Amino acid sequence: MSSTLLKKLTREDVEQHNKEGDLWVIVDAKVYDLSRFAKMHPGGASVLHVKSIAGKDATQAFYGLHRQEVLYRPQYAKLQIGVIAGEESIIRPLGHDNSQVPYAEPTWLSPGFSSPFYKDSHKRFQKAMRKFVVEVVYPDAIECEETGKRISQEVVEKLGEMNIIAMRLGPGPHLKGRTLLGGVIKTEEFDHFHELIVHSELARCGTRGYVDGLLAGGVIGLPPVLNFGSPEIQAKIVPDVLAGKKFISLAISEAFAGSDVSGMQTEAYKDGDEWVISGTKKWITNGHFSDYFTVGCRSESGYTVILVPRQDGVSTKPIKTAYSPTAGTAYVTFDNVRVPVAYTLGKEGKGMGVILSNFNHERWFILAMGLTAQRLVVEESLLFLSWVQQRKAFGKPLSSQPVVRAKLASMIARVEACQGWLENITHQMNNMSYAEQSEKIAGSIALLKAYVTRTGRATAEESTQIFGGRAITKTGMGRLIENYHRTSPYDSILGGSEDVLNDLGVRQAIKKMPRDARL
Ligand code: HEM
The missing domain is CATH 1.10.540 (Butyryl-Coa Dehydrogenase, subunit A; domain 1)
Structure with a gap:
């Protein structure tokens, strides 16, 4: 309801409604009628009936126990019956505008x-x-x-x-x-x-x-089609995928081969002008709902990447991951699947080049998203800490405990340092061809991705300590921290695990050592 249509009430009006069956409270200059809701309140009715809450300003108590989004849920928003005359709400809605919380935005x-x-x-x-x-x-x-x-x-x-x-x-x-x-x-x-x-x-x-x-599967599955597919294949597939009418995923990793893609066992052999493909793929993001698969195969002449449309012989089954099934992560099987040789992406036997050329962009976007998620955790922790300032732990506000501030110091420093490196790399990407990027910055991208994910797990641990018990529940105040703590290890595996990427970064540096350099 727009605030102009809401009743203008005084604090004295609200105070009259302070008992079971007739219960109003004020939260941020808005008046809520909780008379009937109290019995259904997930935090129990009794907490709402105490003297300091019933008929009173419950702003502090409310924000100490709930995320502000609770009040935007339609079933709760409709509990608002009025506003306090002459007062303005001061709590800024989270998320809409750029955040004013220090370090919450780059x-x-x-x-x-x-x-x-x-x-x-x-x-x-x-x-x-x-x-x-x-x-x-x-x-x-x-x-x-x-x-x-x-x-x-x-x-x-x-x-x-x-x-x-x-x-x-x-x-x-x-x-x-x-x-x-x-x-x-x-x-x-x-x-x-x-x-x-x-x-x-x-x-x-x-x-x-x-x-x-x-559609992260498309971010990694479609580039090989765009960069290596024939014009006919592109015309057939790309418009529908970019319009969201069809889905595509990258099918490289296998139970036999994760970060070391050269271990893959899916096989393709030629029969006339068709490929016949058999094998399995694991951890395929969006695979469960994909119409097309960009598949890494072993062929007679070496690795070959082939576009496979969903058809008889292709089956996908969801993998139960620690994060939500909404990602459509799948185990994919190809059972004597036939596709035209014209569906080869790049040259036959040159598939490793196709796969590797795709990795830089994949790692760059994973690390960019992971870093933003990490920054969100910094924002949430700062917001939470300003709340717990009200509360005392062991006789002192939490924020006055140096050990808590030290955690935040590391969290902030890591996010800002990584952001600086990320922007530098992004600037180089703007000024280099794709081939130059592979040659010059593949190592930095790998190292930064590994660093962002490793520091992300440290941030997950530290924020969990700050939020305490709230960080282990999927709903409520620590919802985001719980999600981050549970899922941040993903980024350290997807697109290449930390150990592999760190090693790659250093090997690239060693390869480029000038011959005439000496200590
Ligand atoms: C507009 C009024 C209110 C609504 C719509 C509301 C709604 C909710 C909801 C949805 C939850 C479940 C947890 C979550 O999703 O955050 C909850 C939990 C809770 N609420 Fe409220 N609430 C209101 C007012 C209050 C007030 C004034 C108090 C004051 C003491 C209170 C105390 C609690 C407590 C103690 C919990 C349990 C928190 C936890 O498990 O950590 N609520 N409330």
Whole structure:
């Protein structure tokens, strides 16, 4: 209900309603009638009937025990019957505008800070993207995360309409002629910083399973088609995938081969002008609802990547992961599946090049999303700490305990340091060809991804200590921390595990050591 239509009440009016069956409270200058709700209140009726709450201003008690989003849920929003005359609400809704909490946003989004990387087009774009995510994606994320259902087709189509599916693949010819985010920027302006904004804003949902369900499979499955597929295959597949009408996933990893992709055993042999493919793939993001699979195979001439449409002989079964089934993570089997040789992506026997060339972008976007999720944890922890300042633990407000402040210091420093490196790498991506990126920054991307995920787990641990028991429940105040603690290890595996990436980064550095350098 708009606040102009709500009754204007005084604090004295509210005080009259202070007993069982006739119970009002004030939260942030808004008046709620809890008379009938009290019996259904998840925190129990008795806590609402105590003298300091019934008929009183319960703002402090409320925000000490609930996330503000509780009040936006339709079933609770309708409990509001009025506002206090002459008073304004002061609690700023979380999520809509850029956060004012220190370190909650990268500095370029904080008032008074400047950046060499972001221009006006990035600012306009970020604003529009945040609005889109808050209004369209976030409600679906919360719902799917709870129900385990895959992303709703309505949201997928809106993502397609706004060309967000296409933008997640980065700048390139696939954006030609498309109107980006309703025309907020010109197509030729779109660069990797705009793309970084797309990934980061989506990651702000704080729902890791859904974020993968948000067609992450296509972000890694479609580039080999775009970069190595024939024009005929591209014409057949790309428009539908970018419009959200069809789904694609990358099917490389196997129970036999994870980060060491060279161990894969799925086989393809030629029979006339067809490939016959047999084998299994594991941990395939979005695989359960994909129409196409970009499949890494062993063939007579070496590794070959082949596009496989869903058909008889292809079966997918969901894998029970620690995060929500909304990601559609699947075990995929190919049983003598036949596809035309024309569906080969890149040259026969040169599949390893196709697979490796895809990795840099994959690792870059995973680390960008992981870093945003980590930043959200910093924001939540700071917000929580300002709340627990009210409360005393062992005789002192929690924030006055140096051990708690030390945890936050490490959390903040890690996020900001990683952001600086990420923006540097992104700037290089804007100024290098894809081949140059593989040659020059594959090592840095690998090292930064490993560093972001390792520090992410430290942040998960520290924030869990700050939130205490609330960090281990899937609902309520620590909801986001619980999700992050449970799911942050994912990023340390997807796209290459930490040990493998660290090793890759250092091996690349050693390979490039100048011959004439000496101590
Ligand atoms: C507009 C009024 C209120 C609504 C709609 C509401 C709703 C809820 C909901 C949905 C929960 C479940 C946890 C969550 O999702 O966050 C909850 C828990 C709780 N509520 Fe309320 N509540 C209201 C007012 C209050 C007030 C004024 C108090 C004051 C003492 C209170 C005390 C509690 C407690 C102690 C819990 C359990 C918290 C926990 O498990 O950590 N609630 N409430």
